Amino acid sequence: MKKVELLAPAGNLERLKVALKYGADAVYVGGTLLNLRANAINFTFDELKEGIDYAHNLGKKVYVTVNIVMHNSDLKQIDRYLQKLKSINVDAIIVSDPCVLKYAKKHNIEVHLSTQQSTLNYESVLFWKNEGVKRIVLARECYKEDIKLIKEKTGMDIEVFIHGAMCAGISGRCVMSNFLTNRDANRGGCSQICRWDFELLDSSKNKLTKEKPFTFCAKDLMMYEHIKEMIDIGIDSFKIEGRMRSLYYIAIVVSAYRKIIDNYYNLNSNFEYNKDKKALESVANRESSVQFFNGIYDETCSYYNGRQELSNQEFLGIILDYKDKMMKVEQRNYFQKGDNIIIFGPNYQLKYQIDKIYDEDNNIIEVVNHPRQIVYIPIDYKVSKYDMIRVDKDR
Amino acid sequence: MKKIVIPYNKEQMDLTKNLVDGYIIGIKDMSVNTFYNIDIKKLDDLDYSKEIFISLNKNIENKDLDRLKDFLLILNNYPIKGVLYSDVCFVNLKKQLKINYDLVWASEHLSTNYETINYWSNFGINYTYLSSDIKLSDILDIRLNTSVKLMTNIFGYLPMFVSKRHIVKNYLKKFNIKDDSDIHYIMKENKTYPIVDTNIGTFVYSNNLLNSLKEVNILEENGIEYGVINGFDIDSDIFLKIIKIINNVNKNNVIESIDEINKLIPNTDTGFMYLDTISKVKK
Numbered sequence: 228m229k230k231v232e233l234l235a236p237a238g239n240l241e242r243l244k245v246a247l248k249y250g251a252d253a254v255y256v257g258g259t260l261l262n263l264r265a266n267a268i269n270f271t272f273d274e275l276k277e278g279i280d281y282a283h284n285l286g287k288k289v290y291v292t293v294n295i296v297m298h299n300s301d302l303k304q305i306d307r308y309l310q311k312l313k314s315i316n317v318d319a320i321i322v323s324d325p326c327v328l329k330y331a332k333k334h335n336i337e338v339h340l341s342t343q344q345s346t347l348n349y350e351s352v353l354f355w356k357n358e359g360v361k362r363i364v365l366a367r368e369c370y371k372e373d374i375k376l377i378k379e380k381t382g383m384d385i386e387v388f389i390h391g392a393m394c395a396g397i398s399g400r401c402v403m404s405n406f407l408t409n410r411d412a413n414r415g416g417c418s419q420i421c422r423w424d425f426e427l428l429d430s431s432k433n434k435l436t437k438e439k440p441f442t443f444c445a446k447d448l449m450m451y452e453h454i455k456e457m458i459d460i461g462i463d464s465f466k467i468e469g470r471m472r473s474l475y476y477i478a479i480v481v482s483a484y485r486k487i488i489d490n491y492y493n494l495n496s497n498f499e500y501n502k503d504k505k506a507l508e509s510v511a512n513r514e515s516s517v518q519f520f521n522g523i524y525d526e527t528c529s530y531y532n533g534r535q536e537l538s539n540q541e542f543l544g545i546i547l548d549y550k551d552k553m554m555k556v557e558q559r560n561y562f563q564k565g566d567n568i569i570i571f572g573p574n575y576q577l578k579y580q581i582d583k584i585y586d587e588d589n590n591i592i593e594v595v596n597h598p599r600q601i602v603y604i605p606i607d608y609k610v611s612k613y614d615m616i617r618v619d620k621d622r
Numbered sequence: 623m624k625k626i627v628i629p630y631n632k633e634q635m636d637l638t639k640n641l642v643d644g645y646i647i648g649i650k651d652m653s654v655n656t657f658y659n660i661d662i663k664k665l666d667d668l669d670y671s672k673e674i675f676i677s678l679n680k681n682i683e684n685k686d687l688d689r690l691k692d693f694l695l696i697l698n699n700y701p702i703k704g705v706l707y708s709d710v711c712f713v714n715l716k717k718q719l720k721i722n723y724d725l726v727w728a729s730e731h732l733s734t735n736y737e738t739i740n741y742w743s744n745f746g747i748n749y750t751y752l753s754s755d756i757k758l759s760d761i762l763d764i765r766l767n768t769s770v771k772l773m774t775n776i777f778g779y780l781p782m783f784v785s786k787r788h789i790v791k792n793y794l795k796k797f798n799i800k801d802d803s804d805i806h807y808i809m810k811e812n813k814t815y816p817i818v819d820t821n822i823g824t825f826v827y828s829n830n831l832l833n834s835l836k837e838v839n840i841l842e843e844n845g846i847e848y849g850v851i852n853g854f855d856i857d858s859d860i861f862l863k864i865i866k867i868i869n870n871v872n873k874n875n876v877i878e879s880i881d882e883i884n885k886l887i888p889n890t891d892t893g894f895m896y897l898d899t900i901s902k903v904k905k
Contacts, residue, residue: 295901297735298756299763326737347683350711366681368786376684397681397823400708400784402731405755405899406828407810413731416901425810427793430803432814437797441808443789519786526792 231457232464233488234290234386235481240270242477243278243289248613249478249573250485253288254278255321257470260308261301262292263323263343263415276315288318294341296399296413297324309334319361323399323413328358337361339386343399343413347373349380356383364466367393367448370522371460378461387457389450390480390507391468393518395421395443421445444530449515451504454487475542475559478615479510482573509541541618543568544595544602549610553585553603556595556616563594570606572614579606623842623849625868626673628778629658630853630861637862641869644673646706646850649693651821652686653677654708655730655781657854662693665700673703679728680822681786682709691719698722704749713745724748726773730781731755736767743770751850754780758837758895762844771847776834777868778852779816780893783826790819805855816855827854833890835871835880860886 235251237243246254256278257269270278279289291312295301305327312320313334320336322328323343331338339362340346340355347366355363362384365374369387378385394401402412403420410416424440435441448468450457457465465488467480483503508515513530543562548555554570562568564584570577585603586592595602624643629635635645635658647668648656656677660667668674676697682690694715697705705712705721706728716725727733727742728751739750751773752761761774790806793799807814813829834841838849851868853861863886871879884890 296732297738299735299760299767302735302737324732324735324738325741326735328741344710345681346710347681348687348709348711349684350687350714351682351709354710354714368681368683373684395787395789396783396785399732400681400730402755402782403826405894406780406782409897409899411755411899411901413734414899414901416899423810425808427790427817428807428809428814429801430805432807435794435799435801435806437799439797441793443783443785445787524787526796528787529789529792529796531793531796 228492229463230492231462231488232386233481233484234464234466235477236391236467236470236472237278237477238269238470238472240274240278242472242474244281245474245613246477246481247282247285247287249481251287251467251481253290253318253464254282255290255292255466255470257292258308258312260293260304261295261297263294263341263413263417272311272315275312275317279315279317283316290319290321290339291317292321292341293327294321294323294343295415296343297326298414301414302326305330306333309336312336321364325358328360332359339364341398342366342388345398345400349377352377352381352383356381362386362464364388366398368397368519368524371456371520372522374457374462375460384463385461386464386466387462388448388468389454389457389465389484391448391472392512393445393448393468395445439531442529442531444513445518446528446530447511447513447515448518449507449511450517450520451483451487451507453517453520454484455491458488458491473542474545475615475617476510478573478613479506483507485573541620543616543618546570546610546614546616547601547612549612552605552607554606554610554614556602556604558595558597558600558602561594561596562616562618564592567619568616569619570608570610570614570616572611577608578619579608623838623846624673625776625849625851625865626675626773627865628656628850628852628854630856631658631858633858634658634853634856634861637858638865639669639672641862641865642672642851644675644703644848646675646677648677652680652690652693654680654784654822655825655854662696665696668700670701674701675704675706675726676702677706677728678712679706679708679730681784682711687711691715694719694721706751713742713747716746726751728773729753730784734760736764739764739768739770743768749773754782754832755894755899757897758840761841761846765844765846773848773850774841774846775832775893776838776841776849776851777832777864778850778856779827779831779854780852781825782815782828784823785825786823788819789824790817828893830889830891830893831856831887832893833880833883834892834895835868835883836876836892837895838868838871839873839876856887 235246323341345366404412421443427441626644648659704724726749
């Protein structure tokens with residue numbers, strides 16, 4: 228039985244390594260050119276090469292986004308860029324503009340069609356299949372029955388979003404960012420106008436807005452409770468949204484989905500369903516729903532709490548090394564001696580009370596309050612690089 | 623350059639029938655960003671002495687396919703000039719159904735470069751409706767690098783958002799607001815944007831109307847085949863006056879013509895004709 232792929236976002240090399248460590252089978256990343264997250268850190272070419280080698284050594288894959296809608300001035304970069312991507316053995320590129328296809332064929336690079344093409348029907352999938360596209364990232368507006376029918380009628384490799392932020396509009400058909408902020412939505416500059424508040428006026432331009440401002444804002448997507456159904460209808464790859472997301476977010480989300488997917492295949496009776504769902508909710512920016520999957524896209528899918536996003540300060544630090552029963556930690560939020568913490572990795576979590584903290588000059592300190600401060604904490608349990616520390620909320 | 627109109631209603635069509643070369647007409651529940659959307663059974667009522675383009679440009683779902691195939695076959699029996707589409711399935715269906723009219727690639731914001739236009743041309747797509755968010759220089763560069771017939775907007779509100787969601791209806795329902803306007807506006811920083819929530823989703827338009835009067839002659843001289851004039855949310859009598867002004871514009875009266883239009887409709891600009899968009903805001 229072919230196992231569904233868990234595909235995670237990685238905004239930089241460190242996040243790529245974290246995503247793979249916490250259970251992603253593949254990651255998607257943006258290079259410095261032609262990708263839709265122009266404002267993410269993105270990968271230099273050397274970092275891309277390192278990331279791809281790192282993934283391949285683990286038997287995992289890296290897909291590079293070449294997913295902007297090209298303007299004339301972008302065209303001259305495509306050939307050379309794809310040649311370079313081929314030279315470092317990229318597993319596939321994610322493309323939205325079909326003008327890229329001939330260059331991908333020339334350099335023999337596998338193509339996945341981006342969700343920006345908003346593919347919703349099997350005839351379109353058959354067209355792309357005939358054009359040599361190997362995988363389709365379906366439109367987020369697809370219902371469960373749509374996905375099932377497309378899979379049955381085409382046999383195409385299908386990728387579907389399972390978690391993360393949602394656009395309010397149909398991908399590729401929203402350029403509000405261009406008009407309102409002069410930032411090009413289809414070339415990586417989206418300023419997320421759909422998160423803004425507006426006044427709503429009637430046809431005579433009288434205000435209708437009452438207790439909450441008008442917004443386009445959609446709740447986030449969370450398919451955690453539908454993973455079994457999604458595997459059963461034959462989806463090939465589960466995609467997590469969020470190349471701008473933090474290390475901690477990636478670790479928590481990837482880890483939760485990894486466990487539930489493995490549970491499906493292994494029938495693991497020790498699976499802690501509620502605990503992982505709670506962890507997912509703890510890193511959410513806003514409320515979640517299954518959006519279009521069940522064919523319902525009414526007001527329950529919208530988010531009316533304005534631009535308020537939940538701030539997550541429970542992530543305390545990332546472990547960089549473990550030597551001589553001492554863990555080297557890079558701080559992410561304030562903590563101090565005596566704090567009750569949870570140390571966790573992909574397959575374990577450990578409750579711990581911080582007894583001693585040393586700074587880089589081996590001085591004992593009481594608090595860790597500088598951003599990205601490096602400290603050392605004694606611990607007998609053997610932790611490893613990219614394990615993490617969070618607040619123990621139960622204590 | 624031929625002038626074709628996206629009419630807001632039947633009245634605009636009737637008033638302009640002797641003044642323009644053609645129309646883009648929608649079909650009920652199959653078209654986005656058209657406003658005079660007829661039942662497929664009413665095709666006999668159209669005046670085919672004008673170039674008639676039918677827009678079937680919604681995003682096509684599996685459940686739409688059978689109906690779409692029926693419509694495409696019905697349209698084979700009418701002397702239409704072409705069908706505007708956005709969804710890729712049309713390219714397959716053109717071959718399957720032996721369609722005898724042209725298809726116009728009209729995906730609104732994806733038709734931004736000549737290589738992609740030529741890509742579709744290889745599949746027999748001989749017309750492209752250019753994106754509303756590219757510069758005049760890009761339009762002219764596309765012209766130089768493709769033989770496909772090109773349509774571009776020259777006047778009217780520009781589409782900037784399409785959603786399957788009922789964003790206005792959901793908001794009104796959520797907060798129990800009674801209102802049955804068929805068009806709404808959203809306002810931010812004293813700018814208002816028309817928003818329309820229909821059976822097939824929600825569409826939003828620019829706050830200013832594009833007025834490319836100054837560019838009409840340049841587009842014409844450079845061989846752009848069609849200039850599209852959009853009548854959305856414009857009073858019919860004013861629209862008629864605008865059509866007359868556009869028809870009479872020439873190199874010698876551009877400034878006066880723009881002034882005349884600004885007296886009729888003050889909120890116009892040149893859209894993205896001279897505006898560079900940016901994609902990266904941080905170093």
